[in-house]
Every structure is written in structure tokens, then in C-alpha cells.
Amino acid sequence: MDPIVKNRQARFSYAIEETFTAGIQLLGTEVKSIREGKANLSDSYCILTNNRELWVKNLHISEFRLGTNSNHLPLRERKLLLKKTELKKIEKTTKNVGFSIIPLKLYFNKKGLVKLEIGVGKGKKNYDKRASIKERDIDRETRKEI
Structure with missing residues (x-):
């Protein structure tokens, strides 16, 4: 299940x-x-809307090159399909101040269906981002030495 599209900035900007x-x-x-x-x-x-529906916004999917006049809009809102228990869990965690729901990667599962992995997390402060950059550099240096 290789991701077709990955949101690389999400793990850097959010915990x-x-x-x-x-x-x-x-x-x-x-x-x-x-x-x-x-x-x-x-x-x-x-x-997450009031009637417990989860929608993804600003997900840009380019128009199909061989599509006709019935082609889709690139930036339309798309509904996410989750179980009720998962939606309740997401709703419970996002009620806390500062939590966001971020798309992480888009991929095809074994059955050929498109799946979106979403993460619930808090935005990092600038000093947290600098610390994660330092950790990444230290890991890179230790791997070079080995």
C-alpha cells in the first residue's frame, strides 16, 4: 500500500x-x-459538521486529461466515510482546544479503493519545529557514522 500522495508537511507542522x-x-x-x-x-x-459528517476541503485533484465536459471540479469538498464510533472518537478529541484533523496520505487499498489516512493532532510551535529539525539532523549524522 504505497501512498500515491503524501502530505509531508503535516507531520512537521502537527504533533x-x-x-x-x-x-x-x-x-x-x-x-x-x-x-x-x-x-x-x-x-x-x-x-466535522454538526450532523457528524467529516468533509475534506482543499484537496486538489486535477481534472482528468481525457475527461469531457462532465469533468469534476479540482477543489470541491469531498465526504469522508468512517464508522460511527470513529467519528465519535474524532469529535471527542477535537473538542479540546487546538486539535485539528489533517489528511496525511492518499492511497489505494488491496481491493483498489481510494483511502485517505487522517490524523488528529495539535499544531506545533516554532520551537518544537526547531527541536524536531535538530533531532532529524542528529539521527542523520549517527546513520552516517554507522
Whole structure:
């Protein structure tokens, strides 16, 4: 299950506490574009509505190159499909101040369905980001020595 699209900035900007795998409601041309790798998760985020539905916003899926006039809109809102218990858990954790729901990666599962891995976490402060950069550099140096 190699990710087709990965949000590399998410783990740097947020301290992810929990991850969930969600199905995503797509149109046919969107699936074809994702197969070609024409999707972008960098500015996307998720919103939990009042009637317990989870929507992903700003997920950019380019128009399918062979699509006709019935092609999809690249930045439309897409519904995420989760179990009720998972939605309750997400709702409970996001009620705490500062928690966000962030898409982490988009991939095809073994059955060929598009899945979106989302994470619930808190935004990091600048000093936390600097500390994670230092840790990464130290790990890189120790791997070089070995």
C-alpha cells in the first residue's frame, strides 16, 4: 500500500496523536486522476459538521486529461466515510482546544479503493519545529557514522 500522495508537511507542522483510515466519496474522473498521481494534499484539512459528517476541503485533484465536459471540479469538498464510533472518537478529541484533523496520505487499498489516512493532532510551535529539525539532523549524522 504505497501512498500515491503524501502530505509531508503535516507531520512537521502537527504533533499527530491518532490516525484513522477513511474511505472517500469520489467521482470516476477523480479516481482516474488519482491513479495518475495528480492529487495534492498540501493545503487540505478536514471539518466535522454538526450532523457528524467529516468533509475534506482543499484537496486538489486535477481534472482528468481525457475527461469531457462532465469533468469534476479540482477543489470541491469531498465526504469522508468512517464508522460511527470513529467519528465519535474524532469529535471527542477535537473538542479540546487546538486539535485539528489533517489528511496525511492518499492511497489505494488491496481491493483498489481510494483511502485517505487522517490524523488528529495539535499544531506545533516554532520551537518544537526547531527541536524536531535538530533531532532529524542528529539521527542523520549517527546513520552516517554507522
